Amino acid sequence: MTTSPARPQRADARRNVESILDAATATLARDPDASINEIAKAAGVGRVTLYGHFENRGVLVAAVVARAMQDSEASLRDVDLSGDPAAALVRLIEATWQVTLRYGALVVAAEKSLPAADLAAAHDQPRARVERLLEHGRDAGRFRSDLPVSWLVTTMHTVTHAAATSVYAGELPADQGAGAIAATMLGLLTPPGQVVPGLDELRTVR
Amino acid sequence: MTTSPARPQRADARRNVESILDAATATLARDPDASINEIAKAAGVGRVTLYGHFENRGVLVAAVVARAMQDSEASLRDVDLSGDPAAALVRLIEATWQVTLRYGALVVAAEKSLPAADLAAAHDQPRARVERLLEHGRDAGRFRSDLPVSWLVTTMHTVTHAAATSVYAGELPADQGAGAIAATMLGLLTPPGQVVPGLDELRTVR
DNA sequence: ATGATCTTGAACATTCTTGTTCGATTTAGG
DNA sequence: CCTAAATCGAACAAGAATGTTCAAGATCAT
Numbered sequence: 294m295t296t297s298p299a300r301p302q303r304a305d306a307r308r309n310v311e312s313i314l315d316a317a318t319a320t321l322a323r324d325p326d327a328s329i330n331e332i333a334k335a336a337g338v339g340r341v342t343l344y345g346h347f348e349n350r351g352v353l354v355a356a357v358v359a360r361a362m363q364d365s366e367a368s369l370r371d372v373d374l375s376g377d378p379a380a381a382l383v384r385l386i387e388a389t390w391q392v393t394l395r396y397g398a399l400v401v402a403a404e405k406s407l408p409a410a411d412l413a414a415a416h417d418q419p420r421a422r423v424e425r426l427l428e429h430g431r432d433a434g435r436f437r438s439d440l441p442v443s444w445l446v447t448t449m450h451t452v453t454h455a456a457a458t459s460v461y462a463g464e465l466p467a468d469q470g471a472g473a474i475a476a477t478m479l480g481l482l483t484p485p486g487q488v489v490p491g492l493d494e495l496r497t498v499r
Numbered sequence: 500m501t502t503s504p505a506r507p508q509r510a511d512a513r514r515n516v517e518s519i520l521d522a523a524t525a526t527l528a529r530d531p532d533a534s535i536n537e538i539a540k541a542a543g544v545g546r547v548t549l550y551g552h553f554e555n556r557g558v559l560v561a562a563v564v565a566r567a568m569q570d571s572e573a574s575l576r577d578v579d580l581s582g583d584p585a586a587a588l589v590r591l592i593e594a595t596w597q598v599t600l601r602y603g604a605l606v607v608a609a610e611k612s613l614p615a616a617d618l619a620a621a622h623d624q625p626r627a628r629v630e631r632l633l634e635h636g637r638d639a640g641r642f643r644s645d646l647p648v649s650w651l652v653t654t655m656h657t658v659t660h661a662a663a664t665s666v667y668a669g670e671l672p673a674d675q676g677a678g679a680i681a682a683t684m685l686g687l688l689t690p691p692g693q694v695v696p697g698l699d700e701l702r703t704v705r
Numbered sequence: 706a707t708g709a710t711c712t713t714g715a716a717c718a719t720t721c722t723t724g725t726t727c728g729a730t731t732t733a734g735g
Numbered sequence: 736c737c738t739a740a741a742t743c744g745a746a747c748a749a750g751a752a753t754g755t756t757c758a759a760g761a762t763c764a765t
Contacts, residue, residue: 306711314555318732328752440686447665448683455657474761477654480646481687511733512741534722547745550724 310346317357318399323461325402329353333372337422351406359402362415365392369419378430382482383475386424386449389419390471395459420446437484447482452477515547518542523563524605529667531608535559555614568621569596577623584636588688589681591632595625599663610629631632636688643690651687658683668675680692 316336324457329350333340347353348499372388374381405413423446430436452474463472522542526533535556537544578594608692609618617665627654636642658680665671671679 295752309712329754330752341714341755342712345711349754350752374624401594437686444679444683451657451661452654454661455653461655473650476646477650477687478644481683515741535724536722546723547744549723550743551741555724556722 309338309342313343313346314357314360318352321402322397322399325398341354354402356433360400361396367390374426377434378433378480381426386475387471389453390474393453394467397457436482449478515544519544519549519552520563520566523559527608528603528605531604549621560608560612567602567605569607574598584641585685587632591679592681595659599659600673614619642688655684
């Protein structure tokens with residue numbers, strides 16, 4: 294009896310590429326230092342196959358990031374920003390939260406193997422969108438005007454990232470993240486004399 | 500003339516240990532993944548000497564963290580928390596900012612080589628202090644009461660860490676960090692109908 | 706069925722980091 | 736002056752990760 298040392302399959306090339314991209318996204322989102330071996334194993338694919346589709350680690354990460362950026366931008370672009378600025382902000386936070394949960398620490402992985410310039414451009418577009426919304430709310434008298442808008446955007450991203458970290462650490466249920474972020478931002482944005490809307494669901498947070 | 504391939508010195512053991520601890524602190528604060536080689540070079544010391552004083556990487560990191568925690572706790576313990584809660588918070592933020600700038604990403608390095616239990620205990624004490632201050636301010640009517648205190652503390656730490664990252668990235672001057680954090684927290688904490696104090700210096704931030 | 710395509714594990718070279726060993730050298734202290 | 740402590744660079748072994756090569760097996764289209 295001859296033992297079969299290898300059991301290769303033919304499968305579909307495009308299908309495998311998808312598997313690898315999916316697995317790489319999920320794996321790198323949790324651990325930006327994950328090895329190629331881990332990613333290949335998660336994709337249910339040999340390491341050689343992976344290298345057959347992606348020249349090296351940098352190329353793979355770049356492909357993952359490109360796909361994630363496309364998806365993120367589409368998600369955020371679809372958010373309805375009309376109507377009451379506070380409600381619009383909550384919708385935008387909800388969408389941002391989903392994207393952050395999905396892609397987590399992928400930014401860190403990107404920073405380690407990609408030129409910094411590419412990343413900066415990726416951040417500018419959604420950032421400008423948030424800025425416009427905040428400016429609109431400020432002009433409409435719904436948001437306070439005594440803090441610089443750019444700092445507010447930075448704060449929002451920071452708080453979002455912190456919430457995601459809490460979720461990964463098991464400190465915060467994933468479905469409470471958006472509520473916590475929204476409450477914080479609305480608390481920060483609502484000017485003196487106005488009521489901060491919808492804080493009730495935050496009572497139980499950590 | 501005989502070339503001297505090695506030029507060892509006797510020096511003082513305690514002195515070298517100090518150099519190594521200082522260099523390790525500074526190096527790991529910027530790059531938590533810094534190699535032993537980098538640390539030894541930064542300390543102006545051979546790698547062998549370093550291993551002579553610290554059994555392995557874990558022991559070195561533990562020593563660095565222990566020293567940093569002692570220093571941090573002392574700095575934060577000395578902050579005067581009496582008087583107006585808002586002013587006290589600004590003082591506390593200032594002290595926290597200095598500590599964060601000094602020790603930066605050292606937490607990350609610690610998380611990679613130390614048992615998680617040690618870190619948790621280290622965070623609890625200063626955290627409880629901030630919580631007490633916020634509760635006091637809330638009871639005194641100076642801080643808003645519609646956001647959970649524990650979430651506010653998390654937000655404050657998060658914003659502080661974000662500001663430090665901005666400084667390391669060269670986006671924010673180090674001396675504007677505390678002002679930015681204070682403005683954000685006071686904006687978040689000041690209840691409707693009260694004026695947020697001291698926001699003028701924030702106009703130029705990022 | 707036959708050839709092109711895709712996959713496989715095993716094995717290998719390379720590089721990096723950790724940690725150790727060694728002989729040689731300097732210096733503080735008695 | 737002499738010894739013990741402390742240092743040095745160089746060299747080595749071990750381990751992990753990256754990337755390549757190879758021969759063998761599976762599958763699809765024609």
